[in-house]
Amino acid sequence: xxxxxxxxxxxxxxxxxxxxxxxxxxxxxxxxxxxxxxxxxxxxxxxxxxxxxxxxxxxxxxxxxxxxxxxxxxxxxxxxxxxxxxxxxxxxxxxxxxxxxxxxxxxxxxxxxxxxxxxxxxxxxxxxxxxxxxxxxxxxxxxxxxxxxxxxxxxxxxxxxxxxxxxxxxxxxxxxxxxxxxxxxxxxxxxxxxxxxxxxxxxxxxxxxxxxxxxxxxxxxxxxxxxxxxxxxxxxxxxxxxxxxxxxxx
Numbered sequence: 001x002x003x004x005x006x007x008x009x010x011x012x013x014x015x016x017x018x019x020x021x022x023x024x025x026x027x028x029x030x031x032x033x034x035x036x037x038x039x040x041x042x043x044x045x046x047x048x049x050x051x052x053x054x055x056x057x058x059x060x061x062x063x064x065x066x067x068x069x070x071x072x073x074x075x076x077x078x079x080x081x082x083x084x085x086x087x088x089x090x091x092x093x094x095x096x097x098x099x100x101x102x103x104x105x106x107x108x109x110x111x112x113x114x115x116x117x118x119x120x121x122x123x124x125x126x127x128x129x130x131x132x133x134x135x136x137x138x139x140x141x142x143x144x145x146x147x148x149x150x151x152x153x154x155x156x157x158x159x160x161x162x163x164x165x166x167x168x169x170x171x172x173x174x175x176x177x178x179x180x181x182x183x184x185x186x187x188x189x190x191x192x193x194x195x196x197x198x199x200x201x202x203x204x205x206x207x208x209x210x211x212x213x214x215x216x217x218x219x220x221x222x223x224x225x226x227x228x229x230x231x232x233x234x235x236x237x238x239x240x241x242x243x244x245x246x247x248x249x250x
Contacts, residue, residue, distance in 0.1 A: 001038055001126055002040065003042075003128070004041070004042050005240075005242060005248075007019075007044075008044070008227065010048075010049040015244075016243075020042070020246075042070050044072065045077075046074075046178070048074035048116065062111050070113075071098070075119070076119050077134065077136060083147075085110070090109050091108055094106065099125045101124070104120070120164045120167075122168075130176070131175075131176045132178075133176065133177065135155055139203075156205065161208050170216070173217065176222070180206055180226075181241065184234075189230050189241055220250050221240070223239075226241055
């Protein structure tokens with residue numbers, strides 16, 4: 001059975017929902033030799049945009065996702081209302097979506113068939129062992145209002161960072177799912193940018209991920225955030241940046 005991945009969703013406000021129309025998914029299935037009923041799970045790689053305050057458009061698109069013939073799981077990004085999503089009343093066991101997780105893992109139910117992952121946790125989906133990360137720095141936070149359009153919980157606390165590195169050290173995963181990427185991968189993503197002139201986005205999350213790839217193993221690393229599509233390889237790990245496209249979980 002298949003698991004598909006897509007990039008940022010933003011509550012459907014940026015036209016990203018077009019990637020997930022039935023017609024687009026059926027074309028994707030034809031290309032990959034599968035059928036729509038074969039897709040059991042769809043994973044959004046951050047910036048889902050659910051449950052924003054007073055946002056009827058977001059509510060509409062997540063209800064739309066809930067009617068798809070598969071379960072949608074969302075990696076928490078940076079543009080997320082964390083206290084609302086991670087409300088304990090939304091917390092459900094991984095079995096609610098038919099998946100497995102480690103002792104730290106849980107899901108947060110948004111709508112029927114739509115859940116957010118708990119970041120920095122291990123999950124097993126369709127036989128794949130996954131490390132699900134999350135969060136990133138909002139570079140536009142100066143133009144946003146705290147707890148209305150920006151939430152400081154987007155960044156890992158020092159305790160979260162310490163626990164992540166400690167709990168994953170020496171482990172091997174089929175894939176890592178995150179919102180942003182390791183800092184060392186940014187030159188490949190921004191291949192046309194001269195770092196000497198412009199630099200790269202300053203985000204402590206990317207530096208944490210650089211530490212992480214020194215201590216864990218994985219075959220593929222999938223992420224969104226940068227609103228572009230790019231596939232690269234480094235030291236035996238294949239990195240996939242997704243925006244308005246679908247991929248199969250290898």
